[in-house]
Amino acid sequence: MAATSPESYVPSTCPVDLLFDLDVSLTSEENVGEGVPSPDSYVSGMPWVPSAAGICTVCMEKFGAGRGAKRMPCCHVYHDTCILTWLAQDRSCPLCRHPITF
Numbered sequence: 001m002a003a004t005s006p007e008s009y010v011p012s013t014c015p016v017d018l019l020f021d022l023d024v025s026l027t028s029e030e031n032v033g034e035g036v037p038s039p040d041s042y043v044s045g046m047p048w049v050p051s052a053a054g055i056c057t058v059c060m061e062k063f064g065a066g067r068g069a070k071r072m073p074c075c076h077v078y079h080d081t082c083i084l085t086w087l088a089q090d091r092s093c094p095l096c097r098h099p100i101t102f
Contacts, residue, residue: 042087043070043083043084043087048070048080049068051063052068052077054077056069056078057095059082063077063079067079068080074093076098
């Protein structure tokens with residue numbers, strides 16, 4: 001049964017319910033856009049790697065021909081679109097958490 005007001009809400013102890021509550025909380029409209037935006041000039045100034053080996057640890061896909069990558073200051077490499085999306089929300093490397101300062 002759904003709670004009718006925030007004051008009457010009692011958190012569940014069921015793990016599935018807790019995960020659902022967390023998902024609702026993280027995807028609510030109140031939380032949209034709260035990430036720390038990354039300046040476009042910083043992202044566009046990151047070194048371009050035309051042919052990287054291995055996989056992008058953001059999307060877990062191989063680097064392919066024709067799809068370039070960006071190198072972070074910590075030397076980790078990601079697809080350009082993946083790291084642009086990541087840096088729009090977080091100012092650190094997705095793999096080693098090296099802080100990015102602007």
